[in-house]
Amino acid sequence: MIRIGIAGYGNLGKGVEAAVHNSPDMELAVIFTRRDPASVSPKTPGVRVASFDSIAEYADKVDVVVNCGGSATDLPVTTPKIAALFNVLDSFDTHAKIPQHFAKVDDAAKSGGHIAIISVGWDPGMFSLNRMYMNAILPNGSDYTFWGRGVSQGHSDAIRRIDGVVDARQYTVPVEEAVARVRAGENPTLTTREKHTRECYVVAEEGADKARIENEIKTMPNYFADYDTTVYFISMDELREKHMGIPHGGSVIRSGCTGWDLTTKHTIEYSLKLESNPEFTGSVLAAYARAAYRMRQNGESGCKTVFDVAPAQLMQESGEALRAHLL
């Protein structure tokens, strides 16, 4: 049994817990939290909840720690710290800062003789992996990533910070016409606005100036200004009834050419339809936790990404069984 530790028990931590519960070769050994451990009620019967500050005491009780903190301020600090003590995974998703995060985690993991796998999930993660395979096998071409229809936590948070907003959900929606043109192999040049639209469901305070809120949303730089954005004001009841899920998904599509003169066309598409973003991400993390455990058993150490993990490492079955049944 691979003994898993979870650091952080939010939506993602709960997703990892469920994935471990449904993996016959894994057991959840401990949950680390920054909150009062007595206030955390895990689903897993009898599992220990410990303070994050006591994590070093568990070095011989846990094989892999799945770090479920946030990318903005938590993971850059905690993943290197954990990597010095344990094999560790995270889902660090600030694309621009991956190189510096990698370097720090690599130093820590090597010093401790552990495996760390960063940026595991679906984007970065399975989408990155598919972009790479598509680029490798169709080197002459263009790829496109569409996200949604799904809830963007960051955009929902941005709306909530506006004065007069009680709660909000933002859906990122791919523009169907753009997706169809890419699928047809047209290789179009698409602006930000042509690829996605944004739908906002907003609960406003009583008496709030809705026109001002709508304008503040639609003109918000980086988040909404470059998109066609639609704002719907709804009641808290409607938000609770229709918008409590965390669905997401999207597609990576590459069209490219082969042949001596590059005149033969091909299209590759990888797509996800997810009812729960954190549960799916948790399930991807659990599979890569198995790989981290095995790579360490093979004597490897240091920081890795999904690019460095041979696919067979993700599976419980032996190479022989995999070749006989999945190849």
Added chain:
Amino acid sequence: MIRIGIAGYGNLGKGVEAAVHNSPDMELAVIFTRRDPASVSPKTPGVRVASFDSIAEYADKVDVVVNCGGSATDLPVTTPKIAALFNVLDSFDTHAKIPQHFAKVDDAAKSGGHIAIISVGWDPGMFSLNRMYMNAILPNGSDYTFWGRGVSQGHSDAIRRIDGVVDARQYTVPVEEAVARVRAGENPTLTTREKHTRECYVVAEEGADKARIENEIKTMPNYFADYDTTVYFISMDELREKHMGIPHGGSVIRSGCTGWDLTTKHTIEYSLKLESNPEFTGSVLAAYARAAYRMRQNGESGCKTVFDVAPAQLMQESGEALRAHLL
């Protein structure tokens, strides 16, 4: 430069040649053939064409041989033979015989200190790889593979062997309704007949009994009897005009559940639309030839499959560049 040898200069060999031509880090060193070398006219200017029997003389002139023979009788003999002398790839596709082919090639590759990667292409190959990733990250679920719309060489050959048939093309066609049910996450149980239909375009000899030919096709065991098959008799001119391409493709779809009680649904789909099956397969083989070369440089040896190759090995770029741009 990675020096590539191609064994067998049919459609697949030509596909590999084009992929090598379009890979800046590869050069085609030699084509091995069983025909009279003087009768072979490669596209690559100045490339040497040598008899397959003289292959051992090229041990220090070639880094990786891509073996483009057929799975039925050629690859089981030639891939082990080549593996003793060179790093080698093939696209062996007789699923049931992969374990025994692997064992033979593994012995030969280890004895020669080489890397062999077998069953590289799209099925087996990219489809197998995607089945594995999907199974790893959604262990509770079902997957489905649909092929087509595309030309099946084996089924076209089977029709050509019927008395009175001059030429024929067979298209494998996925049943749209079945694909839609799988995409919707219904997890249906589907018979062979419910998943694919078969369309046959047949040129008959003048005066041949078309009713008999049609009946022989439709009742042919293994190939057609279990499918809804449509037969169209056409002229040789129409066959030449409309059916000379070798398009193919298909989809691997897995729908599965996550969450503590496995009540949250997700669907993953990987799909290919290929204008030329051999050119695409050749392009996949070229990418894995790069991986074979690198794995050997890292000191590895023995037989591998796509399951054993870390994705970053397929790419020219360094790990650092890949993390910065593709993750």
